[in-house]
Amino acid sequence: MGTVQGDSNQQLFDRPLTDGVSSFVAAAHELKSPLALIRQLSLMIESGDLSPSDQQRLLRQISLTSERALRLTSDLTRSVRLSEAMFELEPINPQQLCRDIVHELTPLFALHDRRVKLVTRKHPLLLVANRDLLRRVIMSFSDNALHYTQDGSAIEIKVGCHSGGSVIRLGVRDYGPGLSRLNRRQLKSGRNLGPMPLHSRPQSSGLGLYIASQFADAMNAKIGVTQHRDGATFFIDLQASRQLRLI
16 A cells, blocks of 8 residues: 555546446446345355355345445436436535434445444534435445445544535545555546546446536535545535524
């Protein structure tokens, strides 16, 4: 794992996701791993050599793995139809939204010997977003982090603010390999028109992050990454709500 001196923030994916061949290749790359796992588990169950409890365990693993693959296909379909729909923006409590996401993802992370937790704030904030799109962005960041952190470690979902409280930042912190210098330059420039493989993270085509960038754009938000010595935090910045903050 390469090291980076200090932390650095980079804006990601300013260009739209294209509908070209690269997108289909990236989708196939992302779906190959969960489909192969589902096939392997199914063959193990069909062998008839497992106890009833082991069969139930593998069936649960198949269910959780298929749900993750379905999220990606659903997000991909939604991303290419963004121009056809209007997305209502509303005041949202991001801490409650993230708490619900942690509850939903906990079984999947436990299956991979990992944990996901919310770093809470004493005083919750309000932001303006589309609830469904924002949830999809955080889920995408979390799915990406699932495969790039050490066994037994916890992925952290954080809610913070900057720019004098006018911008709310939701971030997902992993403890995996840092991004390569080439990836950092590409992400900062925003010149890539299609999904970009993350060289230090070979299981990722970058498709999920590109889709997240399109969802962010539909909410007038931006996604980015903070590079750490021992991983990365992918984040989305949204406007704070003008309503009174939650007490």
